[in-house]
Amino acid sequence: MIIAVIIGMALVTMIPRFIPAFIVDKINFPSWINRWLNAIPYAALGALIFPGVLSVKQDQPLIGLAGGLVAIALAFFGFNIILVVVGAIATVFLLTF
């Protein structure tokens, strides 16, 4: 029974993932759609960061916010992304310890 649920979940996840591979082979988009699609990564990053980052620690949005702000600062000063990640983890760890 659980296996059937897993296969169902897999299908509804995989189909939307691969359909675009066929779409771009068939259709040439006008310039405005290309600009839209090129902006999608930045929009997706925004939507993935906020408000999700506030829920890192349940009921304490400020902790996630602090981790996020440290990440912004480290990234702004050009630190390697691994250090950005480690810095944010350390911040949250120290605040919840």
Place this chain on the structure above:
Amino acid sequence: MTSKAIQEKHTSTRLMMIQKGIAKGIPIMMGYLPVALTYGVLAKQAGMSIFEITLMSVLVFAGASQFMGAGMIAIGTGAVEIIIATFVLNFRHFVMSLSFMNRLRGINLKWKVPLSLGLTDETFSVASIHSEEAKQDKGTYFYAALMITAYFSWVFGSFLGGVLGDIIPETLSQSMGVALYAMFIGLLIPSVKKELKFGLIAVIAMLVNGIFSQFVDTGWAIVAGTLIGGATGIILLKEDPQ
């Protein structure tokens, strides 16, 4: 040049792309391992077997929906409801895939289909920030190596979580929950430093997501934020010279 020399050049470019892909996949791995471990533990508590826990990671490969799926299995939700909820939550990958596949236009369908199946929030974000590889020789190996690195850390972490149970102390695993957000921030900021308007697009998407998430499911709110935020790019961005 002899054909052998050409052959060697191809191999070394391919190797370089694979190494680069793995290197760029390391931050994803750091984020995935603790999250996957937590998923494994949670799914075990939900009554799933190690085989089912791992199979879900192998076939679904989408973190948030797997947490939700395991949670719904635990409380005995019907299969159809779980599958519909998964569709809603993961539909954002359709939008992301359309954006990524549009970058890979010139590339053979034999590559595009497997690469599209490896798309998650994280692999999409890293792959999109490295869009120049799409035009380079053997660039597909870069994306494939990136996705395989992410995929294996996800599958392996889930399995380990199911086998070992709660091994990471709660404070640490909770702290590591910020890892993927920090990675998204670490990907976004350098682009914003280059072009402020990328930041504007992201902030609009954040606000739209924040507003929509008050009224609709998280999945739809992220889709709305991504689409509406991205739409501002129609005005803000110039066409990419391809």
